Amino acid sequence: MKVEFESELWIWDARRDETWTFVSLPVEASEEIRDLTAGQRRGFGSLRVRATVGRSSWTTSVFPDSGRKTYVLPVKRAIRAAESLTAGDLTTVTVELLDL
Template sequence: MKVEFDAELWLWDARRADTWTFVSLPVDASEEIDDLAGPRRGFGSRRVRVTVGGTTWTTSIFPDSGRGAYVLPIKRAVRTAEALDIGDIATVSLELIDP
């Protein structure tokens, strides 16, 4: 399964020394992933291949019950390479690789 979407980068504060930057998948895409995919991995995660701009990497998406959707971490190297910051809109191409 592949999905492409635009999403705003947002910050999740772990209330520790570290913070994480994410985008939220669309709710309909999240529901489709749940319908098509097999058993989840740790923390309910799903393995994905992601492209933002010219950067492609493999990572996991995680369910966020508060948002009713999966969330995708955008690592610092990607944000730097693509000149993205909190509040910017990224075009994301995501492929589920571990159904």
């Protein structure tokens, strides 16, 4: 499964130092992912993905966020620097589930 969407980068409230910066997947895509992957989750409910932002691609995990009712994708510092992104910026993201 591959999902392309636009999302705003946001900082995890527990760490306001931009160490943990995320984008949220759309609610509809998150529901579909939950249905497709029932029982296949790893630690913290994570799922392995291949993510792309701009010209940068990397392998990481998405995590369920019960407060937002979506999966969230961490966007590491190297990707944010390479794509000139900061918290609050809107960006196009592609997420492809691995291990299905």
